[in-house]
Amino acid sequence: MDDAIRLAFEVFGQLDKKIISVNPSFEMYSVYSKMYGMHHVPIHFNEKFEVDIEEIIDSIDKNTGIVSLLNPNSPIGKSWNENQIIRIIEKAKENQAVIIIDEVYYYFNPISFLDLIYEYDKLMIFRTFTKLLSIAGGRIGYIVSNYKMIDMLKRASGTYPVNCFAIKFAEKLLENPSIIENLIKIEKEGREFLISKLKTNNYDYYCNGGNYILIRSNKMPKELFDMLKERKILIKTYNNPILVDWIRITTGGIESMKLFWNEFEKLDLL
Secondary structure (H helix, E strand, O other): OHHHHHHHHHHHOOOOOEEEEEEOOOOHHHHHHHHOOOEEEEEEOOOOOOOOHHHHHHHOOOOEEEEEEEOOOOOOOOOOOHHHHHHHHHHHHHOOOEEEEEOOOOOOOOOOOHHHHHOOOOEEEEEEOOOOOOOHHHOOEEEEOOHHHHHHHHHHOOOOOOOHHHHHHHHHHHHOHHHHHHHHHHHHHHHHHHHHHHHHOOOOEEOOOOOEEEEEOOOOHHHHHHHHHHOOOOOEEOOOOOOOOEEEEEOOOHHHHHHHHHHHHHHHOO
């Protein structure tokens, strides 16, 4: 989705205007705001992993160029409900701002606002094959919007932005929905297994419907990272103050989650 984000900034970004997003979130929105001379206005989550929607709405004004929302946000934040999304979009519409709803975790938490593209002419929905379908190396995703918005994006896009092998792979996946359904089932089983282990062992954890779980570990996250890496298991740690005591696990099939849990339990309870 990096190229989709880049295109959105290249086509619709305006020098010195604001881009509004929640924080923490996907870091590339902040990166591209700097590259294209926009001012990033982050709306911060609190220590309860909640964000004030009124603060988001109040931040949108005539100097706003882009409003970006992940649905659900990563690594924290619940899926937005329709009332929240419409209020944000309406405020953006009043100020001629573009809205991006990034649905990269759609397959895990299928709450979508795709139908709203028929009602709002500056709305874009981003989706990817990276998360569930395991072809991150293919660098393939797509943007859904109205004809005018897509036409403007195509004019700024490279001649061959996606290689032919990735396209063929994606086509076959879409032609075979049973593969997608099976992958959804496999990930859900693994996620539920890990959650059951965390509950049984009285861990604080956070899961908002994406293919990841945050865990408040007993050991320092950086220490656990190094120990698990030695066992060929990679986790994510954070420098953000509200996440510094948490580790993030990408969830997958039950065998992978058993492998993680067996090593994690031994190391974290030492």
